[in-house]
Amino acid sequence: MRTPLIAGNWKMNKTASEAAAFARELIQRKLNSPAIEIVIAPPFTAIDSVRHALGAKSPIGLAGQNLHWEDRGAYTGEVSAPMLKDLGCRYVILGHSERRALFGERDDVIQKKLAAAFRHGLKPILCVGESLGEREAGHTTEIIAGQLKGSLAGFTAAQLAMLTIAYEPVWAIGTGKAASPEQAISVHQTIRQFLLREWSTALAQGTRILYGGSVTPQNASSFLASDEIDGALVGGACLPTESFASIADLAQKRTGH
Numbered sequence: 001m002r003t004p005l006i007a008g009n010w011k012m013n014k015t016a017s018e019a020a021a022f023a024r025e026l027i028q029r030k031l032n033s034p035a036i037e038i039v040i041a042p043p044f045t046a047i048d049s050v051r052h053a054l055g056a057k058s059p060i061g062l063a064g065q066n067l068h069w070e071d072r073g074a075y076t077g078e079v080s081a082p083m084l085k086d087l088g089c090r091y092v093i094l095g096h097s098e099r100r101a102l103f104g105e106r107d108d109v110i111q112k113k114l115a116a117a118f119r120h121g122l123k124p125i126l127c128v129g130e131s132l133g134e135r136e137a138g139h140t141t142e143i144i145a146g147q148l149k150g151s152l153a154g155f156t157a158a159q160l161a162m163l164t165i166a167y168e169p170v171w172a173i174g175t176g177k178a179a180s181p182e183q184a185i186s187v188h189q190t191i192r193q194f195l196l197r198e199w200s201t202a203l204a205q206g207t208r209i210l211y212g213g214s215v216t217p218q219n220a221s222s223f224l225a226s227d228e229i230d231g232a233l234v235g236g237a238c239l240p241t242e243s244f245a246s247i248a249d250l251a252q253k254r255t256g257h
């Protein structure tokens with residue numbers, strides 16, 4: 001019912017020309033199954049070169065890694081939703097833990113960014129996740145619920161139909177220590193219960209929830225095997241074409257295509 005999504009978050013990696021070379025290599029892998037969606041999030045400076053290298057008919061979608069909540073104005077260094085749309089982006093990653101930790105993004109700011117994405121028809125991938133200390137103190141559920149409550153406040157179910165959520169435990173990001181599938185499944189269920197309680201069964205059942213945090217070609221299948229996990233947000237392992245394409249291949253195989 002939910003189309004699996006494999007998304008690659010490049011973070012601050014690859015120049016525009018390196019990115020174009022990556023896109024040309026990715027095309028060779030012929031990842032064009034309609035059964036899954038594949039999205040890559042290059043740095044802003046490389047989105048246009050990736051778009052041209054992929055070509056107009058590419059099934060691979062583009063995402064921004066962030067946006068500003070206003071459409072335009074005196075916000076030096078920022079990029080808006082209309083700018084991302086104009087570059088061909090269909091998605092935008094919001095609330096990544098690096099933005100929360102390094103750039104002080106709070107849930108109320110993320111809420112404004114989500115509103116900008118909805119306003120302009122960009123599909124947000126909202127990241128939520130607890131720190132190791134929060135998990136060890138037994139606070140995972142309340143942290144996730146708090147992040148969802150704060151960032152999704154005031155949106156209608158119709159708006160949220162555009163949303164994908166990525167559960168990314170902070171302690172698993174870039175550490176090589178992925179969550180276990182059981183840990184991920186349990187949080188995904190918590191997220192679905194929250195959507196059901198606050199909105200509707202239809203929203204809870206229709207929303208894609210990805211797992212992110214040290215996903216590799218070696219462990220991806222263990223996550224993708226669960227019906228609760230609708231794909232992956234991949235950081236480090238999305239940078240070499242080979243490993244990103246392998247993860248996408250695994251997701252494709254899981255759908256039987």
Ligand code: PEP
Nearest residue numbers: 173174212213214235236
């Ligand atoms: C991320 O930054 O979203 C991420 C999941 O990174 P990694 O796969 O490197 O842990």
